[in-house]
Amino acid sequence: MDLVKYVQEKYIETKDFPVFKSGDSITVYYEIREGAKTRTQFFKGTVIQIRGTGRTKTFTIRKMSGDVGVERVFPMNMPALQNITLDRKGKVRRARIYYFRELRGKKARVKDVAYTKK
Structure with a gap:
């Protein structure tokens, strides 16, 4: 087990992203490679869960695309991840709002908490 931790600490680089939790609305900017070209795409939605610890941490984001719910799991230290904005x-x-999947319309709203944007 110590060997796995050693390899993770040595070879996986950490990035500084804002602290967020379940229920927060975030925008994730990540790089997409299409052949020789690269472009930045964003995924905007609500955080459903945060799973794992340390360098293997992942988070799941859910957004509604029309009537279809789309979820995406991002590893926190994915090399293609460029930026996260809160x-x-x-x-x-x-901590894990799986019940959010069944909610539609006004019920699918999350109450806001007043905060200052940095």
């Missing part, structure tokens, strides 16, 4: 802080009582 759009709104949300107030939820749970």
Whole structure:
């Protein structure tokens, strides 16, 4: 087990992103390679869960694209991850808000928490 931790600390670089939790609305900017070209794409949605610790930490974001819910899991130290911006802080009582998947319309809103944007 110590060997795995050693390799993770040695070879996986950490990036500085804002601190966020479940219920927060964030925008994730990541790089996409199409052949020889690279471009930046963003995914904007609500954080459903944060899983893992240290360098293997992942987070799941959910957004509505029309009537279809789209979820995406991002590793925190993915090399293609460029930036994360915190759009709104949300107030939820749970760390993993799976019940959010079944909610539609006005019920699918998360209460805002007043905060200062840095």
